Amino acid sequence: MAMVTTDPLIGRLVDGRYEIRARIARGGMATVYLALDRRLEREVALKVMHPHLAEGVEGAAFVSRFRREARAAARLTHPGVVAVYDQGLDGDTSYLTMEYVPGSNLRRELRTTGTLTLGRTLDVLAQVLGALAAAHRKGLVHRDVKPENVLITADDGRVKVADFGLARAVTEVTTTATGTILGTIGYLAPEVIATGACDARTDVYAVGVLAYEMLTGTLPHDGSTPIQVAFQHVHADVPAPSTHADWLPAQVDELVAGFTARDPGGRPLDAGAALEALRRVRLTLEAISPDLLERRADPPAGFVPPSEPAADDADQADDAPPEDDDDAGDELDAIPAGAFTVAAPATTTTTAGQDAGPLSTWFGDNATEQLVERPTVAVAAGAPAARRPRGRRVLGSVLTVLLVLGGGGSGTWWWFAEGPGAWTAVPAGLQGLPLADAQERLATAQLDASTEQAHHDDVPAGAVVATEPGEGERVRKDGTVRLVVSLGVLMVTVPDGLVGASEQDATQALQDAGLEAGRSTQEYSDTVPAGQVLAASQEPGAEVPHDTPIALVVSGGPAPVTVPQQVGRDREEAQAALEELGLQVRFTPDEASETVPAGQVIRQSPENGTRAHRLDTVMLTVSDGPPVVAVPDVVGQRSADARTALQEAGFQVKENKYLGGLLDTVRFQDTQGEAQKGSTVTLTIW
Known part of the structure; x- marks a missing residue:
């Protein structure tokens, strides 16, 4: 049962606004409280930095990291990320105000069930990747993805990613000056262990380990010491x-x-890219067998589900949060997840009962499960604890390194032959430098250079x-860095024969020459057939x-x-x-x-209104007047009969009497033979 302690901050009003009501969790860097925001009348999680961490020369670094967490998380607006509302300083109290998330976390769910169904695993991964994708789009890398940082809300079981305390901008240098590596050993990507460098793919690796777990x-890699786990991350694939x-x-x-490629x-x-891959896999599995998503692997051997809530479990009533004991001084901050706690790791102590520091904890006799459940730790030589004298810290670190690396000779061989001691990082700032300057910088770093153009x-x-x-990537200390040197812009000769060729042939000729045909325009021509090139924007033989x-x-x-x-x-x-129109x-x-x-004109072809082209032919038929027909011979006929005969033949009749x-007889007619109708x-009649 957890020891109940009296916390002087409970009941205090921070910054005239936040009324602290209960303590949720306590970590190595900060304590998280349940508080009431009197101004907005809502419950919040108040993360208060331990005052002693702000003291001394190193205090500024702790304060800077504490505030960087606020700035990093405040840049993110996503339902899957625990929101940061405020950050401030009340006297000596540095604090963050965050979204209060009643519920549990993924670590507790795994402690309860041992394993998750395939469908539940894919659901959790999708939500975690969705939150990380929002961070990556903002240029942020979380750097500490682990079950303790995956919160699960009590009402609907949604997932929220917490604790961006180690988040760094992708464009920043991610290896500290002292070589300290921050992260949780069970989930660290190989490049972080080897060089300290990280980017968005580092988070993807941790998500892959999360999926395996x-x-x-x-966890995919096991060992009796953290150095063994780190070695496997670098040299062994995830099973x-x-x-x-x-x-x-x-x-x-x-x-x-x-996800876990070395x-x-x-x-x-x-x-974002990992989420797309995950969705494709889920669609495939649903098509193969929907029942497959409901299956769960058997828990590992020796797994015993908790029979009853422990005194420090996170599912206690919200009005009675746990009073966690102080975490080890080399740990970083605990996770603000409504009302849940993170198991305190085992610590080693000196004969005087003091903490042995980060290195002894790192290389101590801790079980792997303890490593998994501990909050973020500093992994590397020379990572100082905040509350210990510098001389004792340095001496303890040196002795620990000598004990670990020198014992039996095998550790020393590994460190300098295959381990971190055999590698260095490619210097930054080489791109854009003249070749001679880049070669000089590599020589200063004791690296050889080869070139290609x-x-x-x-x-x-x-x-x-x-x-x-x-x-920034790792290279052996005696290795060679290949430099790709610019020849400048590639110049290409415009080919001959473009004008007069078909558009398709001209385009192919440009592609064969290494050029691209731009947007073509069309002009009408009476002399050049349709589809042939009339002109090009560059002269043949020009260098462009x-x-x-x-x-x-x-x-x-x-x-x-x-x-x-x-x-x-x-x-x-x-x-x-018609000829005027061409x-x-x-x-x-x-x-x-x-x-x-x-x-x-009697008729035309094509007819009026027909669509045609210049040089097309129009056929015209012109009238020759009325037709020529035979003229009836009406001499000797009565006038009426003669008139009728001529009119029926299509002629006009004129009579001269x-x-x-007197006798009504046609004596003469002026037209005989044929005439136009x-x-x-x-x-002439008499």
Whole structure:
């Protein structure tokens, strides 16, 4: 049962606003309280930094880290991230005000059930990756993803990621000047252990370890000391979860293997990319067998679920939060998760009963499970505890390192042959430097340089484009760094024969020459067939940068026109009007017409309003006037009969009568033989 202590802050009003009501948890850096925000009348989690950490020369670093946590988390607005509301200083009290999350955390759920179902595992991973993706989009890396930092709300079981206390901007240098590595050993990526460098893929590695632990109930790497666990992270792949539960499908093994690839280049670029991969796997599993998501691996051997809540469990009533004992001085802050606690780690002490410091805790005889459940620790030589004299800290660290690395000779060999002592980091700032300067900087770092050349659009000729390994990545101390040196912009010769070629052939010729065809434009031409290139934006044989687009002017053939109405117009007028539009005119033989006067257009092809093109031909048929027909011979006939015969033949009749037409007989007619229909025939009658 936890010891009940009297906390002088309980009941105090911080900064005239936050009324402290109960203590939730206590860590090595801060204590978390349940408080009431009187101004907004809401419950909050108040994280108060231990006053003694702000003392002395190193106090400023603790205060800076404490405030950096506020700034890092305040940049994030996401339902899966514990929100930070406020940060301030009340006298000697530095505090953060955060979202109060009643509930538990993933560590307690694993203690209760041993393992999680496949579906629950994928759900938790998706929510964690969603929160981390929001951080990565803001340029932040969490750096301490572990079950203790995955909070589970009491009402709906949603997941929230807490404790961005180690968060750093991706663009910052992530290795400290002293070589201290911050993180939790069971979840540290190999590159963090080897060089201290990290980026978004470091969080993805920790999520992969988290997935393995939820599925199997154990961490992938085990050892009696932290150095053994670290060695396995660097030199051994994470085992497939199916080795513990053979029913797990290959897709799950591949997902975990991808997240935990020892080479960061083999992992998804960030949490967003990892989330997409996770969703694809889930869709595949649901298609294979929805029942598969309900299966759970057997808990590891020796697992015993808790029979009853311990006195310091986090599911106590909110009005009676646990009074945790003080954590070890080398630990960082505890996790503010509503009303849950983090198990205090085992600590080693000197004969005087004082803490032995970070290194002795790191290399001490702690079990792996204790390492997993402890809060974040400092991992490396020379990480000082805040409350110990500098001389004792240095002496203890040196002795511990000598004991660990020198014992039996094997530790020393590993440290300098394969361990961190055999490696260094590629210097930063090489990109963009002239080759000679970059070689000099590598020589200063006692590294050799090899070179290769490549064209580059932005880096001037003679300057470094990239390095292999990359800047900040690890390289053996006697190794070689390959420098890619810029040849400047690649210049390409514009090929001949573009003009007159088809657009497709010209585009292919540009691609073969290493150029790209720009946006083509169309111009009409009476002489160049449609689809052939009329002109190019660069002259043949010109030297241009490889990314210069070559614009092509392509012929659209003769321009389109609309054929106008010409029926009823005189022959000459119709021909002139059509030729003015660029159309050609051809005439058919004239045709007789009783309705259209001679010389006028009877019909046209194409007809009026038809869409055509310049140089197309329009056929015109012109009237030759009325047809020529035989004229009836009516001489000797009575006038009425003669008139009827001529009119029926299509002629007009004119009569000249003499003596009053006494005998009414046609004596003469002026037209005989043939005549145009409709013409007039004059008759002489007497």
